[in-house]
Amino acid sequence: MSHAIAIAGREVAEKRFVFLAAAAFAAIAAVMPLIPGVHDGAEAVVITATILATAFAVGLAAILGATIVGRDIAAGRMSFYFARPIGGASIWFGKLAAAVVLVVVSFAIAMVPALVAGPMTVKRIWSGSVVDVTTVVAVAAVVLFFFAHALGTMIRSRSALIAADFAAAAIVVGTAWLLVRPLLAGHAINAILVLGKAFAWALLAAAVAAGAWQLVDGRSERRRSHRAFSTAFWALVSVALIAAAVFVGWIVSASPSDLHGRVSAFQAPQGDAAIVTGETRFRFDYRPTFLAGRHISTTAWAHFSGDGQRVVTMEMLSPMSAAREVVTRDAANGWRATPTKIVFKQAAWPVVASDDLSRIAVGENDILTIYDVPSSRALGSFKLNDATPRALFFATPDVLRAYLVSPSLDVVEYDVRTRTLQKLAHRESAKAVAGIRVSPDGTRAVIVDHDRKAMLCDARTLQPIAPAAQSSRFLLDGRLVDVPGHYLGEIAPGKVLIWHEGGGATDLYDAGAGKVVAHGEGLMPAWADFWTGDPRPQPRNPYGYYEKKKGDTLVRWNPLNPS
């Protein structure tokens, strides 16, 4: 320790001229008010002093990093120390301490005019955050110091080992990206920040330790010194990467049972398949997405086949972009993704699939396009002319029907076989349409206006048939019934799930009996209702996912078999 202090003192004494240079910079800032045209002298002094002090400190750090050890070794001056009873680590830490003193004191000297001009002006110019600004300067100085030291050591050794250094750097960057990628995919920004900070500290520790080892084992030999530095640095960085990999591995090892808090699930109408996503316990803000227990990419939209054995999804291609691809997955091959090459650069809306999953219709840039999923071909498209496709569905795999609001309501059908768009109905309406519900066979519709009046109409022509209750819903068998609550879906013929917003409970309503037959107290549906735009009644899986209101836990409940 005393040797390190002696060396630090010697190094500072040797380089004390930098304090004079810093004072010269301070003098430049101090005379700023004397320059003609400067209105606010204090502000000019603070701004100039801040810029000059920062540039001086950061530049000095880079120069010291490049020279404080590397130049002495290259010039054969390190033997002066090594011929004396000083350990290599003492030499390194002495020189490091000297560099810190030189940079910090120089920065302080160059900032003196700013402090004299008025601390309040400094706080105002630095947006009130003196600590933040000094932290940024300190980080920049530290990074540049060690980067310059490493680069100086490598270049001065004139060794082929520098190629290995660049290869190692590329591997580290690549590995770091591989580690961050799954966290990005899981939207774990906090986890990435924690990992990034920890890794930055690890890099700093590795650079400090490698510098010490460079002199302990490399001593005054240029190449051996380079080898010692690189060996220690990359070994320690590898350890840090392994630790990071363990951290990331632990985070991404989350299983559906680790989900808690706000969880959403999109279930197949039959069977156990479900796309589940949500926050995970003790894993920062990691939000993985699972399908049948298997990690899948973040899913923006999905549609299961009626038997629950296949699904077509729209999944994020990369955590770094908004691009997404239509993907098919099949239970028969373990739900592995089959990409379709149908890719969208950004969020596309609306999206609907035909019941047999062979076709999808996607709205993008005011154009609605119909794709053949197996062949990835676009079968046809039409302009929306700024109308909003309020509801749309495949009447058959070849015919797409759309209800376009602009705010008049138009009903159109597009036939992919003839590539023709046919307008079926037009209804002038000053009031916006609040809801469109279509019968399963697509023949009848209930149109709800914003004034909560509902009318049963012909679904193609919009010809009124009869007034309807605002809460009326079609069942899968075609019946139109009045549902006493927020309609969630039908889990069995005539059995409708309803949710009471105020009460925080889910009930099973028997439309035939006209009464609630099962009550799920405190259960909120944890359903991801990907907005499909399909206005027809959708079958729901009876064994659904629910959040328990106060327990933050994900539970499954089958109201047909409450036990």
Place this chain on the structure above:
Amino acid sequence: MSSDNVIDDVIDIEGLTVRYGRKTAVDNVTITIPRGSVYALLGRNGAGKSSLVRCLLGQQKPTAGAIRLFGDDVWRRRAALMERVGVVSEDADAPPEMPVAALSRFCARLYARWDDKLVADRLRRFGISPQTRFGDLSKGQKKQVSLALALAMSPDLLVLDDPTLGLDVVARKSLFEEVITELADRGITVLVTTHDLGGIETLADRIGILKDGALILEEEMEALKSRFRRIRYPAAVARAVVSNFDEVAFEAPVGAEVTPMSLEEIFIAVAGEGAQS
């Protein structure tokens, strides 16, 4: 083994080999230097002396072999061993901008034993102002300052790596005669590498000659000088000698004049161009 009470050999070099890539700088050298002796390591430029000295001081790790100072491995225990070793290096490597006094103060903080008076006396004797920057000193003065610093910590071993390089005749004389003799008399072990063979001739107890990295000769100075002699023959005898060389090589024939060879002559004979090692 670190106690020097039982260690008579201050320097113990065993099978030292130093390679730089494919080039062998020091080739399997074994040297033992007992306490109190003055050992001169000679060799032409590039013979491997500097590499050997760097290894000896623990500044460079040998490719193979072992070096012990006072019985301890010098690579592993360099910092502790340097407490007992004074070094005057080939290039005066002290920071050039440091005044001599500051240099002395800096070194004083590093050693348990330090004699300020010795430094001051020596500087005075050589007319060096303590306030002079090291870089402003002449070559000879730099060497004297380096020597003063090396001696101020009362070393048990003094390593002089070509100490007279670039010095004038007076400075060389002063260095060798005043200092080395004194140290040898005080029982301090000295290892000196030098090209100044005349200066070292009367001081060295033992000579080692490196050629192309190999130690081609290692011998007590007295034995060396008695073994290498110049024999001058009268012309008539020379004819007989030529016909009977082996015999006359061991016993000077009648009429031959036998004179001792200088160390320089021996060195040229052994390590010079065309010499058979």
